[in-house]
Amino acid sequence: MYSVVIVEDDAMIAELNRRYxxxxxxxxxxxxxxxxxxxxxxxxxxxxxxxxxxxYMPQMNGLEFLRxxxxxxxxxxxxxxxxxxxxxxxxxxxxxxxxDYLVKPFAYERFCRALDSFCRRRSAVSGGSLDQNALxxxxxxxxxxxxxxxxxxxxxxxxxxxxxxxxxxxTGEEIAAEAGLSAVTVRRYMAYLVEQRMAAxxxxxxxxxxxxxVYHMLR
Numbered sequence: 001m002y003s004v005v006i007v008e009d010d011a012m013i014a015e016l017n018r019r020y021x022x023x024x025x026x027x028x029x030x031x032x033x034x035x036x037x038x039x040x041x042x043x044x045x046x047x048x049x050x051x052x053x054x055x056y057m058p059q060m061n062g063l064e065f066l067r068x069x070x071x072x073x074x075x076x077x078x079x080x081x082x083x084x085x086x087x088x089x090x091x092x093x094x095x096x097x098x099x100d101y102l103v104k105p106f107a108y109e110r111f112c113r114a115l116d117s118f119c120r121r122r123s124a125v126s127g128g129s130l131d132q133n134a135l136x137x138x139x140x141x142x143x144x145x146x147x148x149x150x151x152x153x154x155x156x157x158x159x160x161x162x163x164x165x166x167x168x169x170x171t172g173e174e175i176a177a178e179a180g181l182s183a184v185t186v187r188r189y190m191a192y193l194v195e196q197r198m199a200a201x202x203x204x205x206x207x208x209x210x211x212x213x214v215y216h217m218l219r
Contacts, residue, residue, distance in 0.1 A: 001025075002049040002122070005076070006032040007039045007065065009057045013104075017052055017081065020111050025167040026119055036065040043069065048076045050099075050118055055082030055089070063089065066096045077121070079114050081106070109157040112164065151192065155181070159189045160198070160217060169204065169214035190215050 004027050008014035014032050021027050031048070033039035037059050043051070051069070055062035066078060080093055081102045090101060099121065100114035147153060162178040163170055170178070176186040193199035197218060204214045 001028045002119070003028070003047070004030045004050045004052060005039060005043065005048045006030060006052045007036055007057070007062075008032070008052070008054040008081070009034050010054070013054070013081075017111075020108060021052070021115070023165045024112070024115055025164075027115070036060050036062075040065065040068055040072075043074050043076065044072060049122070051076045051078045053078050053080050053082075055080065055084040063092055063096075066093065066098070070096055077118055079118065109154070109161055112157070112161055148192065151189065155185075156189055156192070159186060160193060163199065163215060164217045169202075169216040171204075171212050171214050175215065193217075 004021050006014055006017050006021070008017060011034065014034065018030050018032055021030050027050070031042065033042065036057050039051075053062050053065065057065075060068070062080060062082060062084075069076065069078075078096075078098045079100045079102065080098050081104065083104045093101065099118045102110060102114055147156065159175060159179050159181070163175055166174075166178065172187050172190060173183055175190065176183040179186065190199060190201065194201050194215070199215050199217050201213050201215045203211045205211045
């Protein structure tokens with residue numbers, strides 16, 4: 001599991017971010033700080049895989065915090081969540097190696113995509129040598145191919161999010177009930193996710209009765 005540090009001075013937003021992270025079984029534990037200096041002191045003593053960072057904070061802003069983190073040799077990846085979206089700030093933060101940049105307000109599905117981007121990068125660099133396709137995806141975060149006709153990106157994200165939050169393999173019928181969609185619709189979207197190697201399906205023989213197909217997310 002990946003450890004996470006949240007640095008956010010708004011208690012409500014910090015709690016929301018914590019809940020979002022804790023819904024994803026790939027992450028934990030989660031540590032929250034309401035000010036940057038205590039967070040920086042903690043990071044000096046404890047390694048963390050990911051920092052979810054606000055920009056406008058007392059003591060120092062997110063850019064100053066990130067510069068201090070890098071100057072200290074702290075290698076944690078960073079997802080920036082803020083209302084600051086001017087080009088100069090975005091460029092400065094990008095040069096310091098942030099994984100993603102979310103502008104408030106954002107949807108839960110967009111937050112999940114940021115976590116997925118982090119996990120893809122970590123998975124890629126832990127796998128040894130990389131071919132050109134893997135390098136392109138890692139360095140340029142290549143956009144996925146256009147969806148087949150009749151499929152909607154929002155529905156795809158919704159179905160994937162339901163399966164991801166479950167934390168266990170689900171049948172198509174269970175996903176449909178969780179997503180509030182028809183089983184036919186879910187089967188079509190799950191077939192696409194499996195084809196794109198974003199999910200996997202396998203037969204479950206543990207029920208003692210008729211085996212059933214269950215799905216789980218790969219990323």
